[in-house]
Amino acid sequence: MERYDCVVVGAGPVGAAAAERSASLGLSTLVLEEHGTIGHPVQCAGLLSTAAFAECLVSDRPVRNRVQGARIVSDMGSELTFDAGCTRAVVVDRGELDREMAGAAASAGAEFRLRSPVRRVEGDRVVTGGPCASEIAFGVLIAADGPRGTIARSLGFTRSPTHLGGVQADILLTGSVDPRLVEIYPNAAPEFFAWCIPVSDRLVRVGLCGETGVRDLFMAFRSRWAGSVIYLVSGTIPLGTMPRSYGKRTLFVGDAAGLAKPTSGGGIYTGVRSGRYAAETAAACLEAGDLSDEALAAYENRWKADFGRELLLGYRLQMARRRVTPDEIDRLIRAFGHPGVIRAIIEDGDMDRPSALLARLCRMPALWPILPILMRRGIAEIVGRC
Numbered sequence: 042m043e044r045y046d047c048v049v050v051g052a053g054p055v056g057a058a059a060a061e062r063s064a065s066l067g068l069s070t071l072v073l074e075e076h077g078t079i080g081h082p083v084q085c086a087g088l089l090s091t092a093a094f095a096e097c098l099v100s101d102r103p104v105r106n107r108v109q110g111a112r113i114v115s116d117m118g119s120e121l122t123f124d125a126g127c128t129r130a131v132v133v134d135r136g137e138l139d140r141e142m143a144g145a146a147a148s149a150g151a152e153f154r155l156r157s158p159v160r161r162v163e164g165d166r167v168v169t170g171g172p173c174a175s176e177i178a179f180g181v182l183i184a185a186d187g188p189r190g191t192i193a194r195s196l197g198f199t200r201s202p203t204h205l206g207g208v209q210a211d212i213l214l215t216g217s218v219d220p221r222l223v224e225i226y227p228n229a230a231p232e233f234f235a236w237c238i239p240v241s242d243r244l245v246r247v248g249l250c251g252e253t254g255v256r257d258l259f260m261a262f263r264s265r266w267a268g269s270v271i272y273l274v275s276g277t278i279p280l281g282t283m284p285r286s287y288g289k290r291t292l293f294v295g296d297a298a299g300l301a302k303p304t305s306g307g308g309i310y311t312g313v314r315s316g317r318y319a320a321e322t323a324a325a326c327l328e329a330g331d332l333s334d335e336a337l338a339a340y341e342n343r344w345k346a347d348f349g350r351e352l353l354l355g356y357r358l359q360m361a362r363r364r365v366t367p368d369e370i371d372r373l374i375r376a377f378g379h380p381g382v383i384r385a386i387i388e389d390g391d392m393d394r395p396s397a398l399l400a401r402l403c404r405m406p407a408l409w410p411i412l413p414i415l416m417r418r419g420i421a422e423i424v425g426r427c
């Protein structure tokens with residue numbers, strides 16, 4: 042039977058980052074991917090902070106646009122625009138990004154096997170289906186099988202508490218938009234938010250997420266943009282981390298572990314970092330000859346020390362956000378239009394680590410008038426605790 046030090050399930054960005062680090066550390070590494078093509082289908086808006094994009098360690102080739110701010114629209118009269126005047130995020134072609142990351146892993150020595158769905162895990166072996174069905178033994182298994190992955194369930198692990206459904210269309214506009222600004226519409230998707238992400242001034246990615254009525258909400262939202270839909274996709278975003286992301290020789294990474302940011306649904310930044318932590322933990326455990334759960338726990342300790350607090354804060358805020366009414370959203374957006382608040386957002390805003398900005402905003406007298414809303418909805422308490 043074939044045997045690899047590290048078997049990675051899933052060739053998304055997180056699996057590729059884990060495989061690249063694993064192979065670079067000298068581990069024999071195999072990536073198993075159920076699809077016949079890496080980076081397809083794309084289920085992502087492709088908006089990455091400049092920090093998240095830097096984490097991917099790729100060339101500029103996947104970049105389609107650079108954005109420098111956002112416009113937040115309540116649909117009830119108030120709007121808020123902040124423009125940093127310099128690039129704060131990029132819009133990428135996810136297919137190209139995924140393929141370049143997989144290429145880096147292959148260059149480092151990782152093997153890829155496509156059309157190889159992992160059907161189940163039996164002890165220290167994975168059983169794959171597809172045209173090359175086989176059994177493969179592993180030292181450590183890295184489960185990067187995404188938000189709908191089955192490895193966790195098959196091994197008896199509890200998954201993320203909630204999963205949101207998302208629908209998104211690429212629309213070639215008859216008109217045009219400002220390509221420098223992302224647009225956010227909180228009231229168009231009351232359980233999350235809706236977005237319009239410019240790929241150029243004529244091409245936008247329009248979508249939303251939620252738990253209920255997602256298709257109807259999407260149809261209504263999509264009709265705001267005149268133009269032709271050239272790509273339509275639905276996907277899943279996990280909300281909340283799995284209670285335990287390691288054990289039974291397995292490390293769960295990225296969306297498979299529920300590491301997407303609950304406030305935005307973005308999962309590349311945290312996911313890619315978790316993939317590298319997993320590979321480094323695998324290498325250390327194999328080197329020490331200790332694959333016990335206690336040894337593998339080092340992986341979870343690392344991602345928690347890095348961004349665990351941000352994810353917990355984001356999860357609580359996202360749950361509280363659902364209690365905020367459309368009218369309250371309108372009043373919050375109006376209050377955030379204060380010049381000092383906009384300056385704080387531009388100076389301290391960090392898509393990947395929002396807690397520093399929140400702490401600063403809480404101290405700003407300009408926002409005290411909205412304190413009753415924040416207290417009523419439990420948000421003040423959450424931010425106060427962080």
Ligand SMILES: Cc1cc2nc3c(=O)[nH]c(=O)nc-3n(C[C@H](O)[C@H](O)[C@H](O)COP(=O)(O)OP(=O)(O)OC[C@H]3O[C@@H](n4cnc5c(N)ncnc54)[C@H](O)[C@@H]3O)c2cc1C
Nearest residue numbers: 051053055075086087088159187207276295296307308309
């Ligand atoms: C509508 C939408 C918009 C989004 N927009 C953004 C955004 O703008 N920015 C951002 O950062 N994030 C965004 N996300 C989230 C982002 O797409 C994910 O966080 C990211 O793809 C997670 O990467 P991953 O490698 O963990 O999982 P995936 O990218 O889901 O990769 C998992 C891989 O595992 C494979 N796989 C699954 N099961 C098996 C199996 N049993 N055997 C073999 N292979 C298997 C799958 O085929 C897939 O290739 C969005 C998500 C959605 C749904």
